Amino acid sequence: AVAMTIAGLGTGFAEEKVKIGFSQGTMESSWRVNMVEGNKKYAEANLPDVDLIVTNGENQASKQVSDVESLISQGVKTLIISPVTADALTPVVKQAMDAGIPVVTLDRKVNTDVTLHIGADNVLIGKTAGEFVCQTLGGKGNVIEIQGTAGASATVDRHDAFHKVLAEKCPDVKVVADQVANYVREPAIKFMEDMLQRFKPGEIQLVYAHNDDMALGAVTALEAANRLSEVKVVGIDGENAAYDAIKAGKMVATFTYHFVAPEGVQYGYKVAKGEKLDKEIVLPTHQVDATNVDDWIGKGF
Numbered sequence: 001a002v003a004m005t006i007a008g009l010g011t012g013f014a015e016e017k018v019k020i021g022f023s024q025g026t027m028e029s030s031w032r033v034n035m036v037e038g039n040k041k042y043a044e045a046n047l048p049d050v051d052l053i054v055t056n057g058e059n060q061a062s063k064q065v066s067d068v069e070s071l072i073s074q075g076v077k078t079l080i081i082s083p084v085t086a087d088a089l090t091p092v093v094k095q096a097m098d099a100g101i102p103v104v105t106l107d108r109k110v111n112t113d114v115t116l117h118i119g120a121d122n123v124l125i126g127k128t129a130g131e132f133v134c135q136t137l138g139g140k141g142n143v144i145e146i147q148g149t150a151g152a153s154a155t156v157d158r159h160d161a162f163h164k165v166l167a168e169k170c171p172d173v174k175v176v177a178d179q180v181a182n183y184v185r186e187p188a189i190k191f192m193e194d195m196l197q198r199f200k201p202g203e204i205q206l207v208y209a210h211n212d213d214m215a216l217g218a219v220t221a222l223e224a225a226n227r228l229s230e231v232k233v234v235g236i237d238g239e240n241a242a243y244d245a246i247k248a249g250k251m252v253a254t255f256t257y258h259f260v261a262p263e264g265v266q267y268g269y270k271v272a273k274g275e276k277l278d279k280e281i282v283l284p285t286h287q288v289d290a291t292n293v294d295d296w297i298g299k300g301f
């Protein structure tokens, strides 16, 4: 706090603001909008001494790197970053850490040491999704995978862990086609339309999409082609629309993926205040399918 004199009021203390930078990688999915809004609301209601500066990388790693550089030059006390991709953001994170600015990463990781990482376990999600798919297809079938942003740690983990389980537990379940659709619905619809041209009825049994926006895009394309009854759809995130789709038999499963609000700013604040914390907080994830969807309806985002 800075001592100051206000004419006629004597000596008082004006609270010095704690400047925290929050670099969001993209706002293209509703999940990410929730992440930003949830953290902002929490700070507004509970942390009156925080000045939270939010930037949007627009799904371009180069834009996000300059956002982070600009936050550093504005003198932030702590950086909260949800990185678009790991490799591209690693040097600027290292630069901040070397300069003594603590970094908290949310949801996706970078390839260098950070003060704290908070997010759900994407390896566990990919593995559990793989086990669910092996079981749902009875050990045999063709899968189309719709991937998130290339080079994002969530994408790599959701892909690698899924494929590992298939190879080990059900080698007759094959991923016959895949494409990056950046966690966005429109490119997923387009890709699925192309796949429905390429694969004839009976040639695809399941779609594994790295988030619900893309899974719901696949559902849209399948419904338009009148082929939803032959293909099962799995997503990730826990959107209310995905729960409704499971209830209606249009999707078979999703996995809840915490959007790290309010934990991002809550812990970012603790870090800025110099609190000693563990280096990682792993948030829980749950499989939601036809057996338990009634417990989840309306509880997503």
Ligand code: AHR
Pocket: 029, 031, 032, 107, 108, 148, 152, 154, 155, 183, 210, 211, 212, 236, 237, 257
């Ligand atoms: O990094 C993970 C993903 O990013 C979320 O699952 C997705 O919806 C978001 O854009």
